[in-house]
Amino acid sequence: MDFSSKLLENAVNEMAQFPGIGKRTALRLVLHLLKQPKSHTQKLSESLQKMRDEIIFCKNCHNISDKEICEICSNLNRNKQLVCVVEDIRDVMAIENTSQYRGQYHVLGGKISPMDGIGPGELNISSLIDKVKSGVVKELVFALSSTMEGDTTNFFIFKQIEEFKITTTTIARGISVGDELEYADEVTLGRSIVNRIPFEASLKN
């Protein structure tokens, strides 16, 4: 792309570094800024920079927070013995939205993915092992996405905490509520049959 202005080109190149945003989209976004008052761009860049510079990760669960210990971890009504292992903050938000979980979280910050150069050292795994070692945790719920990377990460953590004899569970995979069986993929349908639950239990949901 040939830009008529170096300033424009720089801005577009920076915006195009976001995942899923190509140069054409970046140009569209930057041109949008030019149609807005200058104060708009100033507010945007200030809030991005302030967020990046001042954001805190909770010392206990590594969730994004404004305080050293996040609101979930400091809530005395939540069960400390139950810890849900998730990939990132979006998963925490999704589970919180269901209002079905009253335990704490542990945010790994990603999945083990050798292809992307992410090993166990890049993730918040050692602090999770320490938490289990300390004896507070009674049940660990694995809630990573069911991909090759997710399964690898689950298994890596499982192997390290096996000796501590705590309960480990994984969230149920199955047909979505309201979905037609005939359109479900085979793997999911197969798993939902193998992992069937007592009918009485299903009535409680």
Next chain:
Amino acid sequence: MDFSSKLLENAVNEMAQFPGIGKRTALRLVLHLLKQPKSHTQKLSESLQKMRDEIIFCKNCHNISDKEICEICSNLNRNKQLVCVVEDIRDVMAIENTSQYRGQYHVLGGKISPMDGIGPGELNISSLIDKVKSGVVKELVFALSSTMEGDTTNFFIFKQIEEFKITTTTIARGISVGDELEYADEVTLGRSIVNRIPFEASLKN
């Protein structure tokens, strides 16, 4: 959406003001920044702000530029008598990429669209009329998108310059090069038949 941090929420809300970017996408983009070093966010916000504060619109054609008169307008090899009317800078870039046009441009900055509250006063129309009045322009090429708004804008400008007896043309609409006739829409196919050109002329392309 419930955010665990006010800083994060502000940043997401600002990002979500871009057209076509919802809150979920905004969150994904902002979380990407958190995975990058702080310098990355700093560079991004600085380049956006610098662009917004210092960008100049060419005094002659209203294209985005680093100088008072853009490179196209100051290029002596380009035909001043031929002016192409376009909506925004992306159209200039698209036409420049074809290397088929050696005239100048006039960037309107949008189309007349009463639904969006954009009247002729919001666009760079009066400076175009002045340019025609001054007698420099011999041909005006309309290259707005062929929508209701584009046609309205073309017609509005045409009515105002009618008295000056200059040539006005519009870019050819027709079947894309390489497209199959059977899949073309009726309006386009119809226009391409009505506006057929001498076969010898087509050999020159």
